Amino acid sequence: MADEDHERPAPSDLAEEAGRSFAGMSLDDVKDHAFWETQPVGQLKPELDKSGPEGPIDDPMTVDEVKKEGYHLPPSFEWCTCDVTDKKVNDEVFELLDNNYVEDDDAMFRFQYSREFLKWVLQPPGYVKDWHLGVRVVGTGKLVAFITGVPAKLSVKGKKLDLAEINFLCIHKKLRSKRLAPMLIREITRRINLSGIWQAAYTAGVVLPKPIGTARYWHRSLNVKKLVEIGFTHLHSRMTMSQTIKFFRLDKKPATPGIRPMEDKDVPAVTALLNNYLKKFAVAPVFDEEETRHHLSMRDGVVYSYVVEDPDKPGKITDFVSFYSLPSTVIQSSGGHSTLRAAYSYYNVAGKADLTRLMEDALILARQKDFDVFNCLDLMDNAQFLKDLKFGIGDGNLQYYLYNWRLHNKLGPGDIGLVLT
Ligand SMILES: CC(C)(COP(=O)(O)OP(=O)(O)OC[C@H]1O[C@@H](n2cnc3c(N)ncnc32)[C@H](O)[C@@H]1OP(=O)(O)O)[C@@H](O)C(=O)NCCC(=O)NCCS
Incomplete structure (x- = not known):
């Protein structure tokens, strides 16, 4: 020795x-991504990647072409818009996140975004209430899922984009692995598209199709x-x-x-x-x-x-x-x-x-x-x-x-x- x-x-x-x-996992082998493989994002499987110039992946759309009614949720759930200036709603969002949001791999620590922080980060100039999206249980009204978007201007390789920054994707622990996350992402995309915004930026600990940087x-x-x-x-x-x-x-x-x-x-x-x-x-x-x-x-x-x-x-x-x-x-x-x-x-x-x-x-x-x-x-x-x-x-x-x-x-x-x- x-x-x-x-x-x-x-x-x-x-x-x-x-x-x-x-921040979760390391780069794995290329997995299947039933949802993300349908989305206009860079793909991990090269055969799925639509080639083209740097810029928008989807063909341009107009707001008129965006679906006007919300996506269907399973019958026991309903969409809601969360007004974080309302004390009761702010408490509900705080509690959902406090109990169910991001943990480290060993489940020793869990983010605890404060109520004041939520109000700050969700209400930048030009914020849109409809982009603070929740899912409630019909009947009890319990808030069980959440996702947010806020407007931002980003410069991407010299091009100025008006986009949404997506954050706070969270599903109650008892409702995991039921494909609710893709519904939240689809619905928030629709709501953001209704404002004529077609791009978003987000971060995650997990590897999804496809990181632009790490x-x-x-x-x-x-x-x-x-x-x-x-x-x-x-x-x-x-x-x-x-x-x-x-x-x-x-x-x-x-x-x-x-x-x-x-x-x-x-x-x-x-x-x-x-x-x-x-x-x-x-x-x-x-x-x-x-x-x-x-x-x-x-x-x-x-x-x-x-x-x-x-x-x-x-x-x-x-x-x-x-x-x-x-x-x-x-x-x-x-x-x-x-x-x-x-x-x-x-x-x-x-x-x-x-x-x-x-x-x-x-x-x-x-x-x-x-x-x-x-x-x-x-x-x-x-x-x-x-x-x-x-x-x-x-x-x-x-x-x-x-x-x-x-x-x-x-x-x-x-x-x-x-x-x-
Ligand atoms: C992240 C979370 C919402 C995913 O919910 P889930 O019940 O595990 O997954 P669902 O069955 O609803 O949906 C699975 C799909 O969501 C995708 N997904 C998982 N985590 C994601 C994330 N952070 N961002 C975007 N998509 C994600 C999965 O890749 C999968 O899609 P795919 O089949 O195309 O790969 C949930 O685990 C959660 O609330 N975790 C704690 C908070 C958290 O980590 N939030 C993300 C912060 S970036």
Whole structure:
């Protein structure tokens, strides 16, 4: 047996240890996909792929040609539109997701989107109520399934698309494997088509026909003691808890001169900074000022945004960092902890500052807000700082998809400039 040499692991070894992801499986053999093989998406089986130029896969349609009545559900279920500004409905959606939404592979953690988060993310400028689609049980009215779309502008290889971002596909655990998901997807597509929108963007942990790109979650421990206690991460065999705490210790305050919370007056500068940065990616959102105000203004408990105001030129915004709050329920609560408080990297632009230094400040700010872990995908320029800042790689991939838009080649994570919450 090799000598136990009592050396501590190099920092990068330790950082590489940890973290559970919610992003599911790896690439499998090509499976059959009874539903997705009928849809205008890239296909995993080359013989099913309709060749053509990059762009829409389906022939163009008009709104008049879209089916006016909803698809049929089995008789005991009915469609509903979920108004998340209605407290009762917001509670119902929260509870459906709280009990049935995404879990990690070992069923230790389940996303817990807050009520405030749902209101925020489902109501961007121009949102359409009809795109917040639920399924209820006839008679009892119980909400048992959900899917949402929100309008967004995406630049895909230089073409500006008005599309829908699809999120929150969720079916009650007791109604799984009954082919309800394809019904939800068909019905939301119909409702979105009725607004004259023909494309969508979405992400999933699973591999479906056919990812346009794949990203990976990385995790940076902020409160490593708690993360070990709840089984999110584990101690390296040759490091004690106190050594591990020291390893992940951060400064108390951010170091970039002029960094401060974003204010409403910063909206024009942040919009310009973001759009200018995002245009280098093959797929990225395009924000107008109203959208920046909505998506990126500080909202306590939901989204946190900071700008750097140049100390030499008051009023000049040079850099931007943001993260959103998405806690998870600790399913088998342990060590007295029932919630994992996770911050997720959102949009970051290093103008004058060094990106690694700026992101270290983001970690410090997240720690100040009492987050336990900072999660980050390896897209945009994020790969530059993940190792230096002691992120450890997660255990699953996040697949990116476009509906009804053909791309000839798969994008690398560094070509993706889109974060779907
Ligand atoms: C994802 C979920 C809605 C699928 O429901 P289900 O009852 O397992 O599956 P159904 O029998 O209704 O439908 C199966 C079809 O949905 C597809 N599907 C499964 N997960 C999907 C996803 N995340 N996105 C899109 N389609 C998906 C399957 O591939 C299958 O289609 P195929 O035959 O063409 O491959 C359900 O498992 C769920 O609520 N999981 C927890 C929340 C979650 O993971 N949501 C997805 C977040 S991306």
